Amino acid sequence: MNPTAAGDTAWLLTSSALVLLMAPGLAFFYGGMVRAKSVLNMMMMVFGALAVVTVVWVIVGYSIAFGDDVVGGLFGDPTQYLFFDGLVDVESVELPTILFAIFQGLFAVITVALIAGAIADRTRFGTWLVFCAVWTVLVYAPVAHWIFDFSSDGHVGGWMANQLHALDFAGGTAVEINSGAAGLAAALVLGQRLGFGREPMKPHNLTLVMIGAGLLWFGWFGFNAGSALGANGLAAVAFVNTLLAGCTGLLAWLAVERVRDGHATSFGAASGAVAGLVAITPSCGTVTPLGAMVIGIAAGAICAVAVGLKYRFGYDDSLDVVGVHLVGGLVGTILIGFLASSDVTSVDGLLYGGGADQLGKQLVAAGATLVFSFTMTAAIVWILDKTMGFRVDADHESSGVDLVIHAETAYDLHAAAGGGGRPHFGGGGPN
Amino acid sequence: MNPTAAGDTAWLLTSSALVLLMAPGLAFFYGGMVRAKSVLNMMMMVFGALAVVTVVWVIVGYSIAFGDDVVGGLFGDPTQYLFFDGLVDVESVELPTILFAIFQGLFAVITVALIAGAIADRTRFGTWLVFCAVWTVLVYAPVAHWIFDFSSDGHVGGWMANQLHALDFAGGTAVEINSGAAGLAAALVLGQRLGFGREPMKPHNLTLVMIGAGLLWFGWFGFNAGSALGANGLAAVAFVNTLLAGCTGLLAWLAVERVRDGHATSFGAASGAVAGLVAITPSCGTVTPLGAMVIGIAAGAICAVAVGLKYRFGYDDSLDVVGVHLVGGLVGTILIGFLASSDVTSVDGLLYGGGADQLGKQLVAAGATLVFSFTMTAAIVWILDKTMGFRVDADHESSGVDLVIHAETAYDLHAAAGGGGRPHFGGGGPN
Amino acid sequence: MNPTAAGDTAWLLTSSALVLLMAPGLAFFYGGMVRAKSVLNMMMMVFGALAVVTVVWVIVGYSIAFGDDVVGGLFGDPTQYLFFDGLVDVESVELPTILFAIFQGLFAVITVALIAGAIADRTRFGTWLVFCAVWTVLVYAPVAHWIFDFSSDGHVGGWMANQLHALDFAGGTAVEINSGAAGLAAALVLGQRLGFGREPMKPHNLTLVMIGAGLLWFGWFGFNAGSALGANGLAAVAFVNTLLAGCTGLLAWLAVERVRDGHATSFGAASGAVAGLVAITPSCGTVTPLGAMVIGIAAGAICAVAVGLKYRFGYDDSLDVVGVHLVGGLVGTILIGFLASSDVTSVDGLLYGGGADQLGKQLVAAGATLVFSFTMTAAIVWILDKTMGFRVDADHESSGVDLVIHAETAYDLHAAAGGGGRPHFGGGGPN
């Protein structure tokens, strides 16, 4: 193997593992946020997305995203790499293509899993799995093609990357805006949870939220610095920026809370870090550390305010996918137009003397993703709801989806309280 | 240092850290599954295994496994690398041998720790630590020698790898079948828990189970892709296969549950992913992605059925080490005979036109491991039980091993319920 | 890029991510140890430290630590790399300097966060954030300069590393002794918690403690083996030593408990592993595996005894930062004088025939760090307490800092107990 490629491969293997870990991380982050009666269902939605999206990606998703363009930069040839056909090369002398392919597949997983947060506590698990498959094919893979598939010798890629020349280092459009817009559409179509706006519905386990946030942050280094596709100076800058934006996002969110509510909450800390990480995702390979700090502050502060909008406008985006991922994704994608630095990437942003040109491109990319994702998702969710049924009965919703769908309860901690036996009460044996 | 070796070393350092993380991962996976009164004991068994097995491995285990063969491919010279003597080479130009040695040691750790799941809730901690040491020397190290120690210039290795030519990329025999057979033996010798078959004994904390499953999956990439011993195309294929088999294992298990019980459970999702990962362990470096998907489906479905056997046959394999690791290990090891592809490894399996030859070798390796491990473990557990006592008193078992052995309880969450003070009641001060 | 540098970069990227993960790891380790009424505050202190210290490090900390020496090896030029200015080099052909800079920044994060454990349950969050910033600049950065900043062509570094020639591979002085001495000072200045010495104040969630311990151990490989700054034989030895010392530390602590109290606890297992890891931090790149085992045993046993001293002397070091990090750091730093081996590092220790010379240097480094850190911290905490107020009111302390400072409670698990609805009681809506 080409020796530099060995180092690059080592880092991309690691990055892929890190991105995989974001799935459980998200499961815990979201799982801790819902009420105790639906934590298992929430974790299942994320693990289910991991399983379904990966399989669909290997079968057909990768081909749509990275196959040779079929028409106008819109999507690739779906049959090109069926079942990763032809990607196996154990003697590869360069960074193995199959590794790139699976790294990208894990991006699809996270994107789809994020949507679950918008429709927590009230969806049918079976329909959700179908949604994961359909959405990967019809929404994620095309958008990934647009922005991530660069043309090369003998290969034609997507329109945003190659014609528009929008910058998106690790997924502000395809991942963040895409999932956020989809979450909004899904939440609107499925409607509010029972009791939305009246009951607090606060996180049932903030330690679990923090475990999720910690793993997400850790995994995000794979997501962002891994997107350099090599172990090099660009990866290092992306790493530093990812760390910084998470930190300033956290601090900005807490500052907003402290001023507005009088209290800085741990839930705010977790949310702020994630908001900063979301916004730095497209921009980590395009700005300097100073730019990253600014982006984190902007995202933390703006998202802290944005999460309140759902009460104002009445869409029940249960776990704030819109407020954090759509809004944070927009912040990061658009701020590239201001803060991009030619020390890091190919152009300078408005504030670095590069003119408004790049800003325009960023707005087009963000807007196109938002509109496409929202429309397609609304249609998909609506059709699935009419055909298979996407929402559980009101009765079941108030009993809790864990019990009704999965016939399980998450916690049975009483034994710990004491020594002898335990009031399990439950009685009965297998029947 | 040889530049390619730097990349390989980076990946093997990472992989080793990932495999280390599987120990806590397993502690949480298992810890969440037991009742709240024995979660600490379960976690201690795993952490204890980590400590004891590592030390024993460094002192003598590695030498038995990878020292020059003493007799007929059965075991290596136990004195060759006492205390890793002679393995320290800070100027190494190739992949450092000491790194390979510790990577292998962590495999021993996981194997031993897995056995704890079969005898949960009822064992003495001191005896368990002794068991860990004895079993590593008498069972794990020899089997590792058989299958993992390849002969080379001036070095003679084990019989399975070099005479039989069975394929086992990352431990279907030495790790999975070995621990599963040992678990069966230990569960049979120690007998059922009080109440087995009558009380549900269901997981006390499914979020903890999922945390464990998530960390295990993440760590498994080190286990499997790390077994390529380099950052290269083979590692990439192993990585992809590991991901895929976990995903299809999860889906297959859920499908079985949905059809049989009407409900797909989160516990099933975690178990199915692990079953898929178990089965792909021997085969991840020998099959194509399509093969990996098939292996995952087979393992998920078969293990979902197999975990019920303990109720039928009355062995109390508390956390399903037999149903998942023995059965899953057999599935993966044997399916290599059908699905091995010369695109990935040295031979083709039956379905790829390679004849039944390899299948025969796989059956011999699987069978030999099963029989050896079962017999030896039964003897070791029986002797330890007669001499030191391996099982706690019935009284202590019903009070819970946490309290009796460790004088601790896992949870004391009440304070959270309210503001001022807390009904700790406990009273008393140090006495 | 220089091909070996690609491998080194891959490993340092990974190591940096691993060290980042130690922050959440520590949050859970500490968070599980406090009572349920202050777990959120404890996690916030750690996440807050991560955010503030990172930002301060990028702005000015790195310059003080690794800028050109201003006076007598005491500190570097604070303006040299303001905002990581000039460190961005996406085309770097060697290990990127910005990566080294952020790796070091994460060491600062951990060091500061550790101090939180000494003053748990009773501090104001706002003042804590200010403390983090001030302490990073005035204490951490200078000490890091002393011991970590090696002189090179055209660059003058710190006195311990370049004049004294003390050995500290990964932070026995700057990290462990430094945080431990600071913790002691802070605990003394702020005073005991209400009820200290009378109530048990035992960990509220030992599974959370174990999750923290597991992540810490995993992350520690980045900390220690990453300090080799490359993927090479030295990193491999550091890795092995880190694993071994954690294992023997765990066993030694349990042995002390078993003999002294009759019970080996899970809390002891977690603490023992950490004690071993603390002690091997300075020494992992200077001793052989045998030496590492000895250091782990010494640290585990000595720290197990040392944690009881707070009851004897009446300083309320709530989570044993002194007993584990100060004492463990001293053990590791000093034992280098005995156990250093020229197979691994530049000199031999006393037991390897190298004379008492190195031992003297180690004692000077340890002593200087201890005295400097203790004095400075006492002054900083005292001033912050007099000006901003560092401790919460007694009333608030007994109500619990989570509720009073963060207006949150960590757990609301009841729903799990049953199906329909849940006695949230809470009532009220937004008001």
Place this chain on the structure above:
Amino acid sequence: MKMITAVIRPHRWETVREALELLGVTGMTLTEVSGYGRQKGHTEVYRGAEYDVLLVPKVRIEIVTEDPEVDQIVETIRNSAATGKIGDGKIWVSPIESVHRVRTGESGAAAI
């Protein structure tokens, strides 16, 4: 003095509380309890086997009150707690010989 004890559905407590507040009842003590009765609990599945959980979560309310208030309070709880489905719960009234306020030492009506 009487003690009114009511075992009701957890999610009705808020409604009951509001109804009682209108009546002037400003104090009560609540306990999380498990009810066993006609209403059946749920089923859980574990490793393919089904287990019946026989108990249903309920809230137990205790209100000390003066004799003349009893009927009205019972009636109010009944009306505000009922859903009409099996499992709505029970209310019972029992005699109290004395009641004391810990803070002040007051007894009888003054202590409520």
Place this chain on the structure above:
Amino acid sequence: MKMITAVIRPHRWETVREALELLGVTGMTLTEVSGYGRQKGHTEVYRGAEYDVLLVPKVRIEIVTEDPEVDQIVETIRNSAATGKIGDGKIWVSPIESVHRVRTGESGAAAI
């Protein structure tokens, strides 16, 4: 009407429930409680210091019943809950003036 309250060992509840079912008792309310009595709690160790936990987990059962049933129910609970070791618990009987079913408004025997 009487209220029978029993404080028993948690792991005996299942046996008690079965015995009562044979007797025709189909309703009761359970509470997890902590008992303090002759039976001593366990010891926990923390950082080398031992702490006595003085309380023992128990289950408290409440059964409203008609007067004639009382003796038989008390006897049945006693027999099915006893293990013969210290800490088996207590049963006490107290008067109830009225009982109501929330769902239907029925009172007295009809409400049980």
Place this chain on the structure above:
Amino acid sequence: MKMITAVIRPHRWETVREALELLGVTGMTLTEVSGYGRQKGHTEVYRGAEYDVLLVPKVRIEIVTEDPEVDQIVETIRNSAATGKIGDGKIWVSPIESVHRVRTGESGAAAI
């Protein structure tokens, strides 16, 4: 026979227990309960909105005792549980018709 029920602040239990021990009271049953009364609960913030938690954690103590002991026990609880701030709780006394020890079958005074 009487039943003394006290609802007090959780962190006063230890003091109450010690005071009662001096008096010779060696048995009681405790329940974690939530109190609703003059004392107000805390406020939690979530996503910028404030929520009042109306309930305050309390401990409920039940002591079965013979008639002559009642006054002294009530008095002792009152003195040891009081802090003088709103929310100290209530004590009430109710009649018991019989009491039984599960282990031995003893009744009346012998069963306590």
